Amino acid sequence: MKKTYFFMVVITMTIIYSCSKDSELSDFDFTAAAEGELIATVDGREFKATTQDAMFYEGDLYLTATDLSTGEMISISVASPEESTFDLGSNRISITSASYTTMEKSSYFSIHPDAGGEITISELDMDNKTVSGTFNFKGIKLRMDASYDEVIEITSGAFNKISFYVPEELTNSGTAKIDGNPLTFDTVYFFGDSSDFSVSMHASSNNGLLMFQITDITAGTYDLSGGTWSASYIIGGDEYYSSTGTLTIINHDTEMGLLEGSFELDVQNSSPDNGVNTYKFTEGEFSIYYVP
Structure with missing residues (x-):
C-alpha cells in the first residue's frame, strides 16, 4: 500500500487568513x-x-x-x-x-x-x-x-x-541565494505521497513564495525547465515560472525520516507589474526531518 508522507519545516511566520460569514457549505453536513x-x-x-x-x-x-x-x-x-x-x-x-x-x-x-x-x-x-x-x-x-x-x-x-497526529519538534532548514543575495526561508512545508508531492518555501524578508511540483522522491537530479517537474515563484503579486534549472534529491531515508535536496533555477515573467523579468536562484538547499 502506498504510504502518505508529510514533510514539514516551520521556523517562524505569521499567517493572515480570512473567514467567510456566508458559507456555501451551511446546508451540507x-x-x-x-x-x-x-x-x-x-x-x-x-x-x-x-x-x-x-x-x-x-x-x-x-x-x-x-x-x-x-x-x-x-x-x-x-x-x-x-x-x-x-x-x-x-x-x-x-x-x-x-x-x-x-x-x-x-x-x-x-x-x-x-x-x-x-x-x-x-x-x-x-x-x-x-x-x-x-x-x-x-x-x-x-x-x-x-x-x-x-x-x-x-x-x-x-x-x-x-x-491527526502532532509530531515532535523537528530541526529543518531551507536556504538559497536570489540574484546573488542570501535568502532564508522562514516557512517550508512539504506534503504528498511517495510518488508525488509539492514543496512550498516562504521567505518573510522579501515576502516571496517558491513552489516545486515534484513526482518522485528518489535520489537524482531532475529538470525544472518544464514537463513533469516544475517550479514557480510568487513575489509582489507577480508569478514567475521556471525556464531552466534543476532540483536534486540528495538523500531520502524513509526509515529515519530525512529528506535532503538542493536546487538552482531561473524563473521568468514576460510582463511583470514590478518590471523585473527574471530571478535567479543559486546554492539552494533544504534538509527536512519528518515522521516516517
Missing part, C-alpha cells in the same frame, strides 16, 4: 462521510479516499486523502484552524489552500484569482485529535506562461473525525 472517511464529488463523479492522513503542526492543519484505486489525491492545509470557515483562494502566499492531483500527476490548485473555494472546520477535537468538516473548491492547472485551459470543480467535500 460532515456526517455525509462515515467516521474516519473523506469524500467529495470531482467534476460530477464520486471521490472516496481509501487512505487519509492529517497532521497538526505549529498551529496549522495539513490533510491529504488518496484514492489508491485511481491515484487521485486531495490535499488541504489550513493556517491556525478553529471551528469556522476559511477561504481557500484569496491569499496566494498563505498556507490555507487546496489542491487536486490526478493519477497522471496533473495538479490543480485553488490559489488563483480564477479559482478558490472554502473549508469549514465543524469539529476540532484537540483531546482526541480528530477533525471534521466540509469543503469545496475550484482548481486550475497552470501552464508555464501562467495561462490555463483546465479547470476542475470539487464539490460536496466532507471529512468525519479524521485522526
